[in-house]
Amino acid sequence: MSIDYGTEWFKVGLIKPGIPLDVALNKDSKRKTQAVVTLRDNERIYGSDAVSLAGRFPQFTYFNLKSIAGKPYNDKHSVEYRHRFVNTMDIDPERNMPIFRHNGTTELTVEELIAYQFQNAREQARQTAGEDVRDVVITVTPFATQHERQAILDAAELAGLKVLSLIHDETAVALNYAVSRQFTTTPENHVFYDMGAGSTVASVVSFSNVEVKEGKKKRQYPQIEVKAIGFDRTLGGHEFDVRLMDHLANGFMKLHKDKVKTDIRTSDGAMARLLKEANRVKQILSANTEMSASVEGLHEDIDFKMKVTRAELESMCSDLLGRVQNPIQQALAAAKLQVDDVKSVVLVGGSVRIPAVQRKLNDVVGYQRIAKNVNADEAAVLGAAFRGASLSNQFRLTKQIKIKDVTIFPIEVTYEPEQSSEEGHAIRTTLFHEFGTMGVRKIMSFKRQSDFTFDINYAKTAEEQDKDVGLDKIGHVKVTGLTAALEKHQDDIKSSENPPKVRVTIEMSDSGIVSVPEASVTIEVNDNGKATFKDKVKSFFGSKEDKPTASEQQEGASETSQATQNETVPASENNTAAENETTVQAKTTKEPTLLKFPLEVEYIPTGPAPLSKKAKDAARQRIKELDYLDQQRRYREEARNSLESFVYRTQDFLEDDVVAKVTSEKEQEHLREKLSETSDWLYDEGEDAEAGAYSERLRGLQSLERRIRTRHFEYLKREENVSRLTTSVQLAQTFVEQSRQTEAKDQEPVYTDEELDNLLKLAETVEQWKITKVAEQEKLGDQVDPVLTTAATDEKCKQVDEALMKLIRKKKASSSSKKSEKPTADENAGKNESKSDQNDQDTTEEVKEEENTEHEEQHEHDEL
Structure with a gap:
């Protein structure tokens, strides 16, 4: 699997023998998931569900964890995080790193919170693959330091994942770009401009075919070579969201200043809902020139509605837009290339959809070089999954692609x-x-x-x-x-x-x-x-x-x-x-x-x-406990859903007209009362019951419903069962009659009288059994347990059919033997002299024919 882990979203890629490379869906059947986790009452909630709870429980909901992974407590990114989010962040004295005081007894590291999200990603891959997946390639930003990369590796370790490799976001996109394209020995330069939620990166990548010596032979392989990288750590879509959130907060106070008792900025829940609305408005303004922000009961039960135009958004973010060109200019300068040396600029990341961003890039490289020929959201996760396949021993790729990636910062020994x-x-x-x-x-x-x-x-x-x-x-x-x-x-x-x-x-x-x-x-x-x-x-x-x-x-x-x-x-x-x-x-x-x-x-x-090892062990123990609670919660939900669906299904079943024929009014009324009682219990004191309580009630209802459903089933199948018995008996009787007529003309009969008599006797016995059971059933009526059941019918039909098929196979074996052999006059004389020897030979040929013509016998059975 692969994880494209971003500031606001993450995607999960999967490649498996027999399953094409694709993106794994989450529980909402979406191809990407918000990188958010909420912890409430020892339950972990992810993605859109966590975002929905952020307005009610902002202090228990953790956003943008990637921005502070591997960062010290006093780092500017950590300081900015404390200003924007309301989670209780303290300093870990042993590590000088941020740590979240989740409640009075629990402290959570950034690595552990990211590990929860990686577990969610692993579950998505498991659901798609149908089996557990451990091997993973994870994307990181190219300017990630040793400490940030180690934080991601530690989080993956806590999640039980085996990291085959980390890969830079833009390199993964370039790899996905190269998979479906052909190159020559002449290098071809492209720029991959990636503006995500948290940062912006421009990578100059050269594509070419290189010759590699393999033993005594030389082969050509496509090669990706990263030449240079330019970046802006804090220029991303989240900065636009924050500006727009502040604009909406100012608008709310301006519209309702006389109605509210407190400033909206003092309400953590209101600001969290406003940030979510700002993100939605920003996305819509990428395709429209104006949009109305709307939040019901935003602050002090006051509804909020305000029109925002694209021009206003661009005006409040003018300083951010002024930084859009810097990464690409830095990358070209570091690679010692001019704009004319670049074939195209490939846009990646969700924030490149902002029209003002595209205009700024057009001013630098020209409209004709702007390319949108990759999936801006999924190219990185698919490229990372392809990288994982090349590292794994499970796959043999038809197209091997060499990668030469670079580190941004020089490293020295002192x-x-x-x-x-x-x-x-x-x-x-x-x-x-x-x-x-x-x-x-x-x-x-x-x-x-x-x-x-x-x-x-x-x-x-x-x-x-x-x-x-x-x-x-x-x-x-x-x-x-x-x-x-x-x-x-x-x-x-x-x-x-x-x-x-x-x-x-x-x-x-x-x-x-x-x-x-x-x-x-x-x-x-x-x-x-x-x-x-x-x-x-x-x-x-x-x-x-x-x-x-x-x-x-x-x-x-x-x-x-x-x-x-x-x-x-x-x-x-x-x-x-x-x-x-x-x-x-x-x-x-x-x-x-x-x-x-x-x-x-x-x-x-x-x-x-x-x-540290001690911190990892503590986190693993906490994850183990949460996993156990999640498992028990799943069992409980499954048990509750099973009971609830059984109640609804059985209530509908009792409305069937046939049920009235096979049950008494007393039985029906008793079961209806139990169903109604269970339904009331489910939505009252049974709301928070354990899985065992649901299962116990389900078993009690099933014991009452089972006898009624059995009678219902047998009533509907009875006519068919009688017809099947009649058909089997008639086939056996007809076979015996025809065989005796045929053998009367043959000098060498295939069947003995004893064999035919046994089949006929069995058919008559089954026929008598049918007559007896039908008579008993008519006396009993339909509102008691039946005596003529489908299971008994199957057994009787099977006895007659198997006895009949045995004789049919013997006849086929005899026919094949006569066709394959041409006996001489001496052999015929020998056969006439010793009939017992011939019978032994027939038996041998029968066994041989059974072994070699199994499919023919099945065909005969189907015809029968």
Whole structure:
């Protein structure tokens, strides 16, 4: 599955063998769901239902969680969230992150609330697929930091999902764009302009066919290469909604200032309803020049109605519209391209439907380059699902597409020199450059004599990242085990001409997560000049320990076609070029042995802290309890619905004319009273009953209704049952009569007299049983339990039919045997001499024919 998780909406994509790639529907049969969750009385409510409850329970309804995922409490986005929404947000002292005080006993992290929505997405996929789905690809914004990406991964983990990869929104759209198109070896540039509810991104993407060597052959694959990205973190449709909400609030106070006791802005419920109405009005104004906002009983039971024009909306959002062009201009400048170098600008996201936004883009790139040839709402989720299929072992795609995505912010390694006269003189080495390829692994070389540490940070300061507090830090790394290894081999190190070499591997995953998977030290050992044969061979071919592995030296393509690069970056004690050069070992008569020892690496996240193990365990326990309550609630609702539907269905059943024939007035009246009593109970004291109470009442009603329904059923089937018995008996009798007439003319009869007599006797017995039961039934009447039942009729008909079919199969076997064999005169003479031998042969042929002509026998049975 895939989840396109946005600020206001999320979509769920699904791909399964036998099911085409498509969007999974929610419980309302909609293709997208509001990214909102309401928690009330230990019940989680999602989507449109949660939005409907926001006006009544705004403090328990959580909107726009993506905007604060992975953000510190003092970050400007968190501050803005507290101004716009009424949820009780406090600071988590251990993490310095926002935490919501849901009630007096429950604290909820942003990750846990997002996990609830991911669970809802998983349920949508399960309902569509008919089975549980765990593997997922989730979209994120390309400017998402390590902390924001980790928050999404933690939320997915709490939801029980296995994240195959994160993928940038625009890259997913580009992948969906490339699936149905053909490209040449000449690069073709497009800009994907995505304005959603929370942010705006413009990505310059190049499409081309590239040649890849696979063994001895070369093949061409389509490739998506992201060149550059421009973005605005806070320019989105939600900003337009907030402006329009304030405009409507001002209009309400202006119209009803003398009627209300308090300002509408002091009512959390009224403002939540007004925000919902503002979003609706904005969408309608995209297609109309004017619209009337209307909310019944908005504040202090006063109805509100106000006309809004498109011109007014554009006027109040003029500063926002002035920022529309910036992302695309930034992206083109970073890619060193002109507008004429771009073939088209593909519009994505719900907010690009605003006419003023499209006019601003026309001013930059021209109307002829604006393309609307992708589904603005669903392209990302479908592209992400295709990406998941390429990562999964369950699928073999006919069209493999290579992806080269980039990271926006450069990442550097900072460390203190081991021997330095100046304290605090840190050395900075940029490891992953701006717009550098993701999915790469790099190796740093250090000259160290003891355990050491270093930091991984964004090269841009927090102020340069839109002044996001604390988002410049990524992690602190401790490398240990080096001191002990060097002490153990200190004699060898002193006698060696080359110092130990420390290598640390730093990886940037396809999801944009930086990690430090391993570190090692290589020590040169001279062995007092005595070299073994193995050492000589290693010296001749080159020491494996002294070099990066083949996978570390060569570029390669992963299964998902994401380019992987490995580079060795030397880290010296100063920044001089001379000391950064690789030391060339002088040739000596001695042949040293190179020993490689793994070192221990401890990675400590810095900046906004991810969820701790303790916090995850607490969240999992709470989710487990909520899941159990949800399950019990479903059982209760199913039991209630079953009882309620049974009451209505049985009341209608009692109106049937046949029921009056098969039941007495007393029985009917008794059942009607019980149904009426149950109906009253359902809507009174049974309103909040447990599932067991519903099931118990249902069983009691079913026991009363079952006898009546059985009589009703048997009354309607009785004539048919008698006819079936008569037909089966007549078929058997006719078969016996015809077989005896035919065998009287044949020299070799197929059936024995005993076989025919047995069939005829069985038919007569069944006929007598029918006559007896029909007579008994007529004496009893229709208002008692019947003695001639459908089940008994089926059994009697089955006995006659099976006995008849056995003889029919014997005849077919005999006929086939005679056709397939041409006996000689001697064989005929032998048959006349030994009739018992012939009977044995007939039996053998019968068994063989039964095995080989099963479908023919079924055809005969159908004809019968």
